[in-house]
Amino acid sequence: MSIDTVALAEVSPEHSQPFAELGLKPDEYQQIRDILQRRPTSSELAMYSVMWSEHCSYKSSKVHLRQFGEKAPKTDALLVGIGENAGVVDIGAGWAVTFKVESHNHPSYVEPYQGAATGIGGIVRDIMSMGARPLAVMDPLRFGPADAPDTGRVLPGIVAGIGGYGNCLGLPNIGGEIVFDSSYIGNPLVNALCVGAMKHEDIHLASAKGVGNLVVLYGARTGGDGIGGVSVLASETFSDGGPTKRPSVQVGDPFMEKLLIEATLEVLQAGLVEGIQDLGGAGISCATSELASNGEGGMHVWLDRVLLRDETLSPEEILMSESQERMCAIVRPDRLPEFMERCAKWDVEAVVIGEVNASGRLTVDWHGERIVDVPPRTVAHEGPVYERPYHRPPWQDALQADTTDHLERPVTGPELRDTLLVMVAAPNLASKSWVTSQYDRYVQGNTVLAQPEDAGMIRIDESTGLGVAIATDCNGRFAKLDPYAGAQLALAEAYRNVAASGATPLAVTNCLNFGSPEDPEVMWQFAEATRGLADGCLLLGTPVTGGNVSFYNQTGATAILPTPVVGVLGVIADVATRTSMAWAGAGDRIYLLGDTNDEFGGSEWANHVHGHLGGLPPRVDLDRERALAEVLVAGSTSGLFVAAHDVSDGGVAQVLVEMALRAGTGATVLVPAALEPFVFMFAESTGRAVVVVSPSATGQLLDMCGQKGVPLVEIGVVSAAPELDFADLFCVSLDDLRREHERTLPELFG
C-alpha cells in the first residue's frame, strides 16, 4: 500500500482527491490548499474533513453561540468557561463542579444500543478530561409516537444501551426526560449529561504545555470503529436516494471505561499529568490538534506507535478512528514511569505516541515518512465559519393564529374525571418507571433525589452535606410555536425544577437539537432559540458554561421540533434540607404559587386529546421565575415546606396526581373560585409551583410570598384517604390513577 506523504503532495498538486465524499465543500477544500500552500496529503485531508465537520467545528452555529459569551451575566462562579471540554463552576468550600450535555442522536437511530451506550461513554470522558470524578448521568430522550413500530425498535435498545453502559460504570442515573412526538420518528434524540466534581486545584485543561513533554495515548486499542462517523454520519440526513453514508457506529466497552476512569483519576490525583484530552469524535486528529493548538503550538506524533486492534488500518483510518474508551495525556518525561505503572495497575494499556515541541506545527510520521505537517490551529480552531441565511417561516403566522380556542373542553365533573384519567396515561405524562427502573440510581451512595423527582440531587461532600441538583427540560412544541420563547420556557422550567428541590440555580448547559442549518427556516428557529436562551440566562444570572449543537435532525424535508434542551445546575449547602415532591401528613395545606391563565397553546392537553399544535406558548416572565425560585429555595432551606413540585406539562392536575402517588395518600382539592375548573387543572401557565406546608406554617408562607411578590392561592388539604377529591366535581381513587399512570409504557414496550 502506498503512503501519501508531504513530499509526494508537494510534487503532485494535480492529484485528484475525494474531498466531497469526506463531506468538504469545494471552497473548503481550496481553503485547505491555501493554508498549506500545496494539496493536502490524504491523512491531512482526513484530519481537516473531520475537524471541519459541522459536529466538530460548529461552523453553522458559531456566530449565534457567541451570544452566550457576549451576554453572559457577571458571576464569580465560573472557573472555566465555554470552549473547554466542559465548563467548571465554583460551588464553594474549595469544590468545583463540571457538567455538560451532548447529543448522540444519529448513531442511536442507526444502532440504538451502541449509539446510546457510547453517548454515555463520551460525555463521561469529557467530564474526566477536566480533572473531575464523574458523579452521575442523566438522559434527555425524544422518540417518535409511542405506538409507532419504529419506536418499538429504537426505545428499548436505547434504554438498554444507557443502562448497560451506565450501570456498568458505577454512575447513578438520576434523571432526564422521555418525550414522544411524531416529528422525532426517524430522528430520535439521545442526549447524555454527566456531572463531576473536583477540588479547585485539580482542574485540568486540554493543552499540550512544556516543550519536551510526552504525548501518551492510553485506554482501549484503536480499531476500525466509526471511521468518518463524525463528519459523514452526523452531517448528512437519512434521505431516500443518493449514495448512502452509514459507516459503522462505534461499539462501547463499559468495563474498559470503568478502568479508564479509575486509572485517570489516579494519575490526575498523583499529579502526573500536565494536560489531558478525551478521544471522542475525530479521535486522534481531534485530540492531537486541540492539545497542540491550546498549548505550545507544536507537536510531533509517531503514528505507527499507536496500539491497534486491527493491524491492517491505514494511517488515515487511525487518525479518524472513533474507537471508544481512549484518552490522551501530556506527561513530563520524569513522571512517565509512574504514569505507566498506574495504568498497568488498572490493566490499562498506554504508549507514548508523541512529543510537545515549539515548532508551531503538528507533524505526524508513519514509519519514518512525514504524512502530516499542518498549523494545528487551522485544524482545531480556525475552521470555516458560516453566516447561514435564515428567515421566519411563512407558515409561522398561520401556526400562531391557529389557537386552541375552538377545541372542545371538558366541563362537567365526570368529563373532567375522564380527561384526568386519559391525561395521566398519555405517553408524555405517564410514569416512566419502566425506563428508569433499568438504570442504577443508588450506586456511589450519594443520590439524594432521583427520577421522578423534579431534579436529580447528588451529595458531593459527605462531611458537610454540600451537593448539587440538576434538571434538564425542553418542550419542543412551545419552541415550534415561538423558538425565542420556547428556549426561555425550557430554561425557566429547568431553573424552577432545581429551585423546587431546594438548590440555588447557578449555571446552564444546553444541547441544541435542530433540523438542517441549510434550511433558512430551521436556521431561523436556531437563531431565535439561541437568542432567547442567551437573553434568558442574562436575566436569571445563570451563565451558559458549555453545550452542544446537533443539526441535521430531519428525515427528508421534515425537521424535528426545535428542541433546545436546557440543563440547569444548582448548589445546595446541605442536601439534608432538600425538598421532595411527596406530601406527608393529613391536614397539611396545599398552595399553588404563581398565576394561572387560560393558556393551552402547545399544551399536553391540546397535543394528546386533540392532536393540535397551534397558537402561542405560555407567556414567560423571567423576573417572576426568579422571585418564585427565591421563595422555593428559602422555603426549602428553612424547613418550611413539607413538599414542593414544579408545575409544567399536564398542569396542576398532573402535579397533584404525582405528589399523591409518590406519597401514597390523597387530598381534598379546592378549585379557586376565580378559575374555570378545566383551566385550573390543565393549563400550562409557567412560573408556578405547588408547595405543601403544615397548617401552622401558612402565615410564614404568606409573608414570604408577599415579600417576593409571588401570588398564591390555597388549593387543597392533604387527606388520609387514598383518593383525590375535587370537592363538588368528582372524586378519583389513587388506585385508578396509579393503574392508568403506570400501565402505558409496560403495555407498549413489555
Add this chain to the structure above:
Amino acid sequence: MSVRVGVVTFPGSLDDRDAARAVRIAGGEAIALWHGDEDLKRVDAVILPGGFSYGDYLRCGAIARFAPVMHSIIERANAGMPLLGICNGFQILCESHLLPGALTRNDSLHFMCRDQRLRIENTSSPWTADFTSGQEIVIPLKNGEGGYVADERTLDALEAEGRVVARYLEVNPNGSRRDIAGIANERGNVVGLMPHPEHAVESLTGPSTDGINFFTSVLKSMVGS
C-alpha cells in the same frame, strides 16, 4: 479496638465505596483489599461488593473467582471467617463453590432497580444476628442476573436447614426459585445476598436504613467471639 472488615476491589467493582461506608457507619473499620493481592491485612471479615467484576465477561463472577485475593478468602472462609457477597459478590461466591446454585439472567430480561421488600428468615448467621426472625425490611435491589437457581434437592436442603437468609416479598423481581434473595453456607459464616443493604444505611440516600443491621451484626459477632 474496632473490628476490621475487608472490602475487595476487583476491576469493575462498583459498590466497594458504598460497602466501606456502610461498615464505617456501623462502627467498624473498613479495610480496602485489592484483587491482585493475597494479603488480607488481618481483617476479621470480608465483603465482596456489587458491580461487574471483569466486565461480567465469560459469566458473572467466573473470572473474579480466580483472583489471587480469592485464594486467601476461600481458605479463611472455610476456617469460619464471616464472608458476605452482595450481588456480584453473591455470584462470585457461587462460582467459588462456597455457596450452592447459580444466579441467572432475570426472567424479565431487563436490568431491574427497585426498592425491594424482603423477609429475614435466618438470624443465626454473623451477618443477620441483629435482625429478628421474620423481620420485614426494604432495601434496594439492582441486577441484571439475579435469578437464583439450584436443583430441587439443593433447594429442599436449603429450606430444611434454615439456610434461606432472606426471601423476596410482594414481587419476585428476577425469577429466583422459591423467592430466594439470599442464602448461607452450612456453617452459616458465608452469606450471599442479591439485594444491596449497603445502599440502605442512611435515610438521606436510601429507601430506609434497614440495611445497616447486616453490618452491625458482623461487628457484634466478632466482638462476641
